[in-house]
Amino acid sequence: MASVPTGTGRPGQLNRKQTGDAWELKARRWLENQGLRFIAANIRERNGEIDLIMREGRITVFIEVRFRQSARYGGAAASVTRSKQQKLLQTARIWLARHNGSFDTVDCRFDVVAFTGNEIEWLKNAFGE
Template structure:
């Protein structure tokens, strides 16, 4: 396996972006193992980014991936704040509009895949437009 390059500011360690990308790949593979199909990754919109977009049957799933080394400060899932949820909702609306859809016309949900230490937690339908 190829070596992963170290972060420029921290020799021998991954940058935050590289670490995030690695956990997103792990989440994608884990979700594919659960039967979801990959659509897109790192979708950016005004002020936000969606880590993964997957399909679960006919449902479009917008996935936020979070990682924390420990639960000392509330764990990974707790880090998806209401402000972050609003950014994800707005970015999803833009993505849907670019694909001729909306929350009214497309069956979709917002999931969180949270890695805390060695534990993985999949929060299906973690939040929505009514939050």
């Protein structure tokens, strides 16, 4: 049987990237069950990254996925700071431009899927331009 990939030096432990990828996949599957259609994942630009891009009807949805083991410091949703929001907006602007669009021509929104412990919270239209 194959072992779980690790990068932490501790057998059986996922590194930070692997943990993030696993939660993003869980969010993607959960959102697909809610009726959204997958477009892209882990879109990287100069100053930021978008975890998931999906469609809900005619709306392009840019999604930030967050995970926290507990709500001790405000939970996963609280970790999406104003600075992070600005980076997401800029990255989305660049992605739209590369796909012949803009915030003026494409219906879009910014959602957060937050996992705090075993709880999931979907914040639709969590922030905007």
